Amino acid sequence: MSNDYDPRLQSLFAKAQEALDRDAFTRAIVERIDRQRRRAMLAWSVFALVGVMVLALLAHPVFTALAMATELLPVSLVDIETGWLRQLLSPINSVAAATALGALGIHRLVRRLLG
Amino acid sequence: MRYSADLLAKSPEPVLVGLARTGNRDAFAEIVRRRQTWIRNLMRRCCRDATLADDLSQQVFMQAWRTIRQLHDAERFAPWLKRMAINTWLQHKRRGDPLRNADEHGENDSAARPANDVALDLDRALSMLADDVRLCIVLAYNEGMTHAEIAEFTGFPLGTIKSHIRRGSQRLQKELAAYMEQRGTAT
Numbered sequence: 001m002s003n004d005y006d007p008r009l010q011s012l013f014a015k016a017q018e019a020l021d022r023d024a025f026t027r028a029i030v031e032r033i034d035r036q037r038r039r040a041m042l043a044w045s046v047f048a049l050v051g052v053m054v055l056a057l058l059a060h061p062v063f064t065a066l067a068m069a070t071e072l073l074p075v076s077l078v079d080i081e082t083g084w085l086r087q088l089l090s091p092i093n094s095v096a097a098a099t100a101l102g103a104l105g106i107h108r109l110v111r112r113l114l115g
Numbered sequence: 116m117r118y119s120a121d122l123l124a125k126s127p128e129p130v131l132v133g134l135a136r137t138g139n140r141d142a143f144a145e146i147v148r149r150r151q152t153w154i155r156n157l158m159r160r161c162c163r164d165a166t167l168a169d170d171l172s173q174q175v176f177m178q179a180w181r182t183i184r185q186l187h188d189a190e191r192f193a194p195w196l197k198r199m200a201i202n203t204w205l206q207h208k209r210r211g212d213p214l215r216n217a218d219e220h221g222e223n224d225s226a227a228r229p230a231n232d233v234a235l236d237l238d239r240a241l242s243m244l245a246d247d248v249r250l251c252i253v254l255a256y257n258e259g260m261t262h263a264e265i266a267e268f269t270g271f272p273l274g275t276i277k278s279h280i281r282r283g284s285q286r287l288q289k290e291l292a293a294y295m296e297q298r299g300t301a302t
Contacts (some may be wrong), residue, residue, distance in 0.1 A: 005255055005256060005280075005284070006284050008286065008288075008294070008295050009256050009284060009287055009288070009291075010256055010259075011292060012233060012237055012256075012294055013160070013256040013257045014161070014239065015231075015233045015234075016156075016231060016234035016237045016238075017152075017156050017234075018152075018156060018159075018234055019152065020151065020152050020155055020156075022148050022151050022152060023148075025142050025147070025151045025155065025169065025172070025173075026147045026148045026151065028173060029143075029144065029147045029173060029176050029177070029180075030140065030144050030147075032173065032177055033140055033143070033177075034140075034182055036177075040276050094213045
């Protein structure tokens, strides 16, 4: 493509190029980068601190819930008196098995609806 | 890892870009040292006010620092930076922020005046052009870009660019007639 630019203007633009103080400008950029890094570090520190505090506050209720779940999960759904049958069906005759089946069902349903 | 200033000063730009992409601040500072005159002069031609031009140039380099990981080809750093500078200028004009009218204020601010008389007269003549015309003229004459390249960088239609450059050149020739004659008689 031909671009018929005026050579006199080209020469004027070339003459207008100024040598500028590069050290001061570079220093200003480096200071801004350092400031940005410090700010990011401060933000992450605050985030981590808040995270630790939330964990500390929630630790007790979370452990209580886990302990309750541990007690509840092996409970049989149907009371079977025959010893060998109770043992045979124990993998599926429990709150844990029902929960797992429920979770699997929900997972499949969600996949069917969204997939 | 820290490298000596001497070593960085001798390193080719793609190497510095590679280091800057890993978060090396000193390598990026060396890139700024090498490229700042170019970007600052480009911004000065666009906005006439040296203080505003330096502020926008800082924005360009800070954006470059934040996004340098997205630059996959280190050899393409210069056009990538130029595109960023043009976008920064276009965004500044679109935003219409308080510094937008700095062109008028800059005239009375001695600190913001270019030291070079040619630059002063050229910037005064450029400030008489409409924003888009000025940008096309600066990219054509200051950056030596073709019409097609300007179209690609700015998103303006090719026909508009041709017309902007033709009208802008005529206006500059008129405003800078003294320089045009000097050169005419000198050659």
